[in-house]
Amino acid sequence: MQLNKDILNTDLLNKEKRNTDIQNTPSLPFPTTFLIPLLLSGMQHHRWNGNERIKLSKKKISFGASICLLTGIIRKSDTAFYAAIAAMLCVQRTSEDSFREAFNREVATVIGGIWGMLVLLFERNVWCIPYEVLRTLLLSMLLIPIINFSVLIKREKGTFLMCVVFLCITVTHGNDVSPLSFGLARILDTTIGIVIALIINQFPIRRT
Numbered sequence: 001m002q003l004n005k006d007i008l009n010t011d012l013l014n015k016e017k018r019n020t021d022i023q024n025t026p027s028l029p030f031p032t033t034f035l036i037p038l039l040l041s042g043m044q045h046h047r048w049n050g051n052e053r054i055k056l057s058k059k060k061i062s063f064g065a066s067i068c069l070l071t072g073i074i075r076k077s078d079t080a081f082y083a084a085i086a087a088m089l090c091v092q093r094t095s096e097d098s099f100r101e102a103f104n105r106e107v108a109t110v111i112g113g114i115w116g117m118l119v120l121l122f123e124r125n126v127w128c129i130p131y132e133v134l135r136t137l138l139l140s141m142l143l144i145p146i147i148n149f150s151v152l153i154k155r156e157k158g159t160f161l162m163c164v165v166f167l168c169i170t171v172t173h174g175n176d177v178s179p180l181s182f183g184l185a186r187i188l189d190t191t192i193g194i195v196i197a198l199i200i201n202q203f204p205i206r207r208t
Contacts, residue, residue, distance in 0.1 A: 108158025
């Protein structure tokens, strides 16, 4: 009896109950209390960089494409949509990203255009490939040195565009009266689209 009274007097039962309640209380790990605000802020930042940015960028993209097409009408160019494509692709989140994309696209277009025009000059002045099937195979094989060249000059990001421009000049417009003028026009259209995109992208994207 005396032992039971001593236990009650020392309040051991209440301490044990408090310890049990603490153990049964659900709690988050220590790092989680700091990670939750970071995760929530990251989700808000992702939403801004995603949906809201796209909603505001579409105005720049649409405006840039319309300016390129109107410029093509003034220039009486049939290939103004190449300028519009370049403008749409060069509108980026920041001016730095836009300059980087513009530079890569301009370099790739110039290199692909030069390769295409060199092939057409060879066909016009040295040897015209007599069979269409043979010509198609040879043009496809020429993509290999173009790819190797892009790796050599460390412009791997523009490899795809180099090949596209090369095939566009040699395959689509190889039989034109003046295919070389198309190659130059292709480079000019891309340059116009890039310049327009860079000008438009100087206006920052702001939240409304």
